[in-house]
Amino acid sequence: MTVQKFRSIEEMNAAPVLVRDGEAADAFERFVRHCARYWRLAPRRYPRGVFRFRSLEDAQAARSEHRSSR
Numbered sequence: 921m922t923v924q925k926f927r928s929i930e931e932m933n934a935a936p937v938l939v940r941d942g943e944a945a946d947a948f949e950r951f952v953r954h955c956a957r958y959w960r961l962a963p964r965r966y967p968r969g970v971f972r973f974r975s976l977e978d979a980q981a982a983r984s985e986h987r988s989s990r
Contacts, residue, residue, distance in 0.1 A: 922938065967986065
């Protein structure tokens with residue numbers, strides 16, 4: 921990819937984005953693969969949903985139980 925020089929922000933905004941053929945699609949596919957790999961390596965470990973507790977102590981007990989089950 922070539923380097924472009926600009927004298928102002930307006931000139932930079934008016935310039936077209938230079939992308940090689942297929943480069944944008946390859947970059948997006950690589951990003952999706954990295955996201956999938958991340959979620960396989962670090963899956964969500966928190967319980968899904970919204971929880972209501974009657975007291976602060978109940979909420980803290982649920983939090984400590986969740987942390988101990990990791």
